[in-house]
Amino acid sequence: MAFPDIQSFMRLLEQRGELLRVTTPVSRELEITEIADRMVKQGGPALLFENVTGSDYPVAIGLLGTKERVALALGVEDLDGLAEKVRNLIDLSGGGSKLGLLSNVTKLRDAMNLPPRRVRNAPAQEVVWHGDEVDLSKIPVLKCWPLDGGPFVTLPLVITKDPETGERNMGMYRVQVMSRNTTGMHWQRHKTGTKHLEKAKKLGKRLEVAVAIGGDPALIYAATAPLPPVPGLDEFALAGYLRGQRYPVARGITVDLDVPANAEFVLEGYVDPSEDWVMEGPFGDHTGFYTLPDLYPHFHVTAVTMRRNPVYLATIVGRPPMEDAYLIEASERLFLPAAQLIIPEIVDYHMPPAGVAHNLVFVSIKKSYPGQAYKVANGLFGLGQMMFAKVIVVLDEDVPVTDFDAVWREVTQKAVPGRDTLTTRGPIDVLDHSSRGWGYGGKLIIDATTKRPEEVGSAASSRPDQAGDVLSPEGFTPRAAQDLPTFDGVLAQRQTLDGYWLVALHKTRAGQARDLAAAFAAHPAAHGIRHLLICDDQTDVTDIQDVWWTILNNIDAERDVWVQGELLAWDGAQKLPQEGFVREWPPKIVMDKDIVDRVDRLWNVYGLPEQWR
Numbered sequence: 001m002a003f004p005d006i007q008s009f010m011r012l013l014e015q016r017g018e019l020l021r022v023t024t025p026v027s028r029e030l031e032i033t034e035i036a037d038r039m040v041k042q043g044g045p046a047l048l049f050e051n052v053t054g055s056d057y058p059v060a061i062g063l064l065g066t067k068e069r070v071a072l073a074l075g076v077e078d079l080d081g082l083a084e085k086v087r088n089l090i091d092l093s094g095g096g097s098k099l100g101l102l103s104n105v106t107k108l109r110d111a112m113n114l115p116p117r118r119v120r121n122a123p124a125q126e127v128v129w130h131g132d133e134v135d136l137s138k139i140p141v142l143k144c145w146p147l148d149g150g151p152f153v154t155l156p157l158v159i160t161k162d163p164e165t166g167e168r169n170m171g172m173y174r175v176q177v178m179s180r181n182t183t184g185m186h187w188q189r190h191k192t193g194t195k196h197l198e199k200a201k202k203l204g205k206r207l208e209v210a211v212a213i214g215g216d217p218a219l220i221y222a223a224t225a226p227l228p229p230v231p232g233l234d235e236f237a238l239a240g241y242l243r244g245q246r247y248p249v250a251r252g253i254t255v256d257l258d259v260p261a262n263a264e265f266v267l268e269g270y271v272d273p274s275e276d277w278v279m280e281g282p283f284g285d286h287t288g289f290y291t292l293p294d295l296y297p298h299f300h301v302t303a304v305t306m307r308r309n310p311v312y313l314a315t316i317v318g319r320p321p322m323e324d325a326y327l328i329e330a331s332e333r334l335f336l337p338a339a340q341l342i343i344p345e346i347v348d349y350h351m352p353p354a355g356v357a358h359n360l361v362f363v364s365i366k367k368s369y370p371g372q373a374y375k376v377a378n379g380l381f382g383l384g385q386m387m388f389a390k391v392i393v394v395l396d397e398d399v400p401v402t403d404f405d406a407v408w409r410e411v412t413q414k415a416v417p418g419r420d421t422l423t424t425r426g427p428i429d430v431l432d433h434s435s436r437g438w439g440y441g442g443k444l445i446i447d448a449t450t451k452r453p454e455e456v457g458s459a460a461s462s463r464p465d466q467a468g469d470v471l472s473p474e475g476f477t478p479r480a481a482q483d484l485p486t487f488d489g490v491l492a493q494r495q496t497l498d499g500y501w502l503v504a505l506h507k508t509r510a511g512q513a514r515d516l517a518a519a520f521a522a523h524p525a526a527h528g529i530r531h532l533l534i535c536d537d538q539t540d541v542t543d544i545q546d547v548w549w550t551i552l553n554n555i556d557a558e559r560d561v562w563v564q565g566e567l568l569a570w571d572g573a574q575k576l577p578q579e580g581f582v583r584e585w586p587p588k589i590v591m592d593k594d595i596v597d598r599v600d601r602l603w604n605v606y607g608l609p610e611q612w613r
Contacts, residue, residue: 071219145284214264442558
């Protein structure tokens with residue numbers, strides 16, 4: 001099902017009871033965030049705020065805030081249907097027979113929907129602000145979190161063109177409003193926008209940029225998708241394939257760029273590569289931590305175009321789960337067939353919300369020889385944006401990768417610390433605050449597959465028989481001790497029944513976490529435990545998702561994960577300058593108490609159901 005625009009999708013959601021209108025005046029500064037955050041974390045409906053203080057335009061948020069809504073937006077029954085669409089497209093078969101060739105006609109017709117089509121009359125250009133008319137403060141851009149450096153456009157479709165080849169790119173890079181007609185442009189070092197800017201600099205020319213807000217759900221998703229560098233395949237093409245019809249685009253008013261004809265707003269302008277960059281941030285990011293201020297390119301807005309009655313679209317990112325988790329899951333399903341084409345033993349994979357995309361990957365494989373888990377993990381590290389993965393856990397084919405607890409139980413049963421864990425190095429997301437260097441750090445592979453004789457130290461001559469016999473699980477019996485030891489700075493701790501020891505540590509000195517690990521590993525309470533998870537003092541050890549989210553954000557795997565006795569110790573506490581960590585450590589995102597209290601007090605005034613409070 002192709003939606004003409006985002007407002008048609010909103011109407012369908014409202015008909016289904018999955019969009020609620022709020023007519024009470026609300027502030028674009030923090031208040032909308034607090035309301036929307038509660039909704040998305042409970043799987044609640046999307047929201048349309050019709051009366052935003054200081055703006056004539058309504059704000060829609062949370063439109064893709066459940067797995068079911070993302071599937072609806074992309075025209076499939078469930079997200080697994082995306083994998084089937086791609087698998088059918090890339091499986092062009094039939095040999096040389098006439099019937100075989102005819103069987104591919106439908107697939108080829110689908111592929112023909114890839115190129116966008118140019119239209120003359122674009123709804124996105126019904127109203128135009130030129131030059132001095134441009135005033136971004138009139139658009140209800142949200143300040144999402146208390147320490148944010150200002151208002152940020154959080155669902156921008158940022159469009160550029162390669163100055164040499166003319167290849168289009170669309171990415172979703174946050175945009176901080178700096179003045180009435182300028183913004184920051186958060187192009188990270190690995191992003192295509194950065195490459196286009198570097199080419200423009202070499203050519204001594206400005207880089208034209210368009211920032212669209214809206215479009216339709218397929219295009220919004222496509223802007224987040226990690227597309228492979230295939231000539232002719234861009235985000236408009238992906239959206240066209242997903243919606244089953246070529247995507248409508250129009251030429252910009254002041255830029256030579258194709259913009260989505262069905263957008264709500266479009267900001268047109270340029271980045272001058274000869275100009276000094278501007279300080280952008282802080283920003284409460286998808287990691288759940290603030291990314292700290294840094295220098296980024298300066299975007300000058302020369303025109304704003306819009307519909308006559310536009311809706312401003314927003315999302316919020318922060319502590320998981322958030323709306324972006326469902327977009328990530330859609331990408332998992334969409335690119336599973338491509339991953340299987342390159343690494344055929346992959347059965348399934350999943351990036352759980354606690355890993356905020358890159359920090360944690362579960363992958364199940366059909367294993368047939370020793371060492372295959374490491375072969376697969378290293379192969380994944382070489383696939384596009386999977387290069388940013390920090391921890392990869394490899395599992396047997398019968399383990400459901402979406403069952404978070406089942407995976408970690410499998411890890412304690414089948415992965416012996418040291419023997420079945422391996423650290424390496426590689427590129428890390430530049431938003432990662434804990435890595436050994438900016439964009440560079442340690443990675444961890446955990447082999448939680450059933451082991452073959454060669455993998456457990458058997459003689460080199462030993463072989464499985466013709467039936468492929470493998471060693472059975474090795475008899476690890478987890479248990480949780482009642483009496484746990486004390487240690488300096490430990491605020492809370494508990495052991496789980498599947499072999500994990502969770503600790504919240506108030507860290508005040510260098511080496512404190514390693515001293516704790518040595519003391520706890522030597523204590524009788526360590527019997528029946530395989531993983532010691534040391535977290536910061538803001539972590540709730542009764543919440544396993546909070547524990548893993550903190551651990552995965554706060555480790556460089558090579559530096560902070562080690563074998564201590566029979567335990568694998570994970571140091572997810574804050575790193576100190578005295579330990580050689582020279583970068584500033586960012587705070588976790590926490591909403592101001594007065595905003596929380598205000599939303600509590602006004603919940604019924606907003607007209608929102610109690611069940612979502």
